[in-house]
Amino acid sequence: MKQKFYEEVTLFASVIKWTIYATIVGALAGLATACFLHSLAWTSEQLVKIPNYYFVLPLAILVSAFLVKWLAPDAAGHGTEKVIESVHKHMGRIPLKVVPVKLVATVITLACGGSAGKEGPCAQIGAGLASAFGGLLRLDNVDRKKLVICGISAGFATVFGTPVAGALFGLEVLVLGSMMYEVLFPSFVAGIIGFHVATLMGVQYQQYAAFVTPMFSGGKFLEIILLGMWCGLIALFLIETMKFSHKAFNWLPWHYTLKALFGGTLLIVIGKFLSPSYLGLGLDSIDAGLTGNVIPIGAVFWKSIATSITLGCGGSGGIVTPIFYIGVAAGNLFGQIFHEPNLAIFSALGMTALLAGAANTPIAASVMAIELFGPGIAPHAALACMVSYLIVGYRSVYPSQLLGIRKSASHKITIGMPIGEVGRTEFVTREKSLLGVVVNIMDRVRHKDDPK
Structure with a gap:
């Protein structure tokens, strides 16, 4: 006692x-x-x-x-x-x-x-x-x-x-x-x-719940999984683009001042000849997507490039706001492709799903969707976020993030190391896994067709 x-x-x-x-x-x-x-x-x-x-x-x-x-x-x-x-x-x-x-x-x-x-x-x-x-x-x-x-x-x-x-x-x-x-x-x-x-202290936050009203049925289940895959691939593109940009600027045999001037000049070109909306925080574009407006098709690509240049050449700032922009644009584009009448909901799902994939934070991203857009979006956001998180694999916009688990039992990878140090993942075929069954079937067909 x-x-x-x-x-x-x-x-x-x-x-x-x-x-x-x-x-x-x-x-x-x-x-x-x-x-x-x-x-x-x-x-x-x-x-x-x-x-x-x-x-x-x-x-x-x-x-x-x-x-x-x-x-x-x-x-x-x-x-x-x-x-x-x-x-x-x-x-x-x-x-x-x-x-x-x-x-x-x-x-x-x-x-x-x-x-x-x-x-x-x-x-x-x-x-x-x-x-x-x-x-x-x-x-x-x-x-x-x-x-x-x-x-x-x-x-x-x-x-x-x-x-x-x-x-x-x-x-x-x-x-x-x-x-x-x-x-x-x-x-x-x-x-x-x-x-x-x-x-x-007077900080005000935008409320989107009124614009994002879920109107999903069971038939949309597969579409949400596809959206999660799409956002996972876009997150993967952003991660690799940022990695390439940092390597490219480090490779340049210039003084850091010249790299900063060169990067800034590239951003001027993007703003002048493409659109100034790809520069800065891009809050107007995020608001547009979350209120159901159409976002240009090239927004995903050019915002990724602009962000990679800014952070690669010496600019200071975060990465999550660009992730929101790119996620909104990705979800918006997905909705356009599937001729969805409610682009706001797909923009919202894209925004949180891309965060889940790029940062490997599916739980936080799912809860964020609820806090920003209301509880009605919860099941669809959770599904899209988890799929995006899985599709990205062992990559992250945060290279110092430690690897705590394997996303698949078929992957042979060292736990506990920083993600930025993870090399090529070794694939192990398990007999009763889906891929293992497919491989076994293919082997049987191949042996059957081989001349004796």
Whole structure:
């Protein structure tokens, strides 16, 4: 009896402790995210008044790359990736100077037309503040790591207004196929607090539930699976395009300033001769798709290219907002091909399914669909997200994400290694698997046809 009493007391104390810690981290992340979003909105509003404002992109990316390289190299890339790396390799230790540098560099990149997202900086800012708070309290490595994960969750929840999905994303994105349940409670607390603090600070979130009204029957089951496959292939294209862009810019024997200027010039070409809608956050195009309007066929391809160039040449920003854009465009195109009358629902499903595939976060993406578009979309979103997640295989927009499971028992692959280090997957034929049965049938037919 005494042992059970101490057990309950310990758990009670743990709940109190992590409620306090996560509340503080959530409040810090909410305040910082609100400042970032207001700064980005004001700067973008001023620059967009200037005709061809994106012509300053070469200079903007140059300044962004300079700030990151000389003031906070840990702020390089698209935010969340660096945080994942710090969690796995440095027990969540993130220099505090990353916070202001990432904020300023990202505002410069996005406001001037760089194709990137706003969630990566918020996740990195939230994680950086959480790491500093953990250092101030002199927490051990385990607790500091938990706090940083809470910071990721709070940043993601706050930037999109999805507290539950944000909490789940912060956990699910770390390891493919595995979640740290011991951090689930504080992540929920941090996400919810961060969301409410940002709301009190005047941050407003778009509501789409009125436009996305599911009207599906059982006959649409196969179509949703096809949509998931389609989004998985598009996610795979985005991942490989980003990988190629980073390798290409690293291969160029130029100074980083020339790479930034060259990348910015390529983005000007895309904006001038194709469409400015492929630059910046692309929120207008996302809104258009989610309200049932037709999106140009080339949007999937060109947004992927623009995003890869921006992040590859030294621009600062996240990747999830471009994923939303590309996912909306992919779902919209799928709906056009199948002559669907309700393009909004397919755009919404495409948006969350692409996130599930590109980031290997099917649970967070499914919950996000519910938070953004209402509970009616839940079964179809879950199905599309899971299929997209499986189709992508062992690839991710976050190379530091650890491999936690095999997506198929027929794959021979090492568990526990970063996805970016995964080489060619070895295929093992199992006798009773579907492919194993097909192979056996083909072998029998071949032997039967062979002359004796």
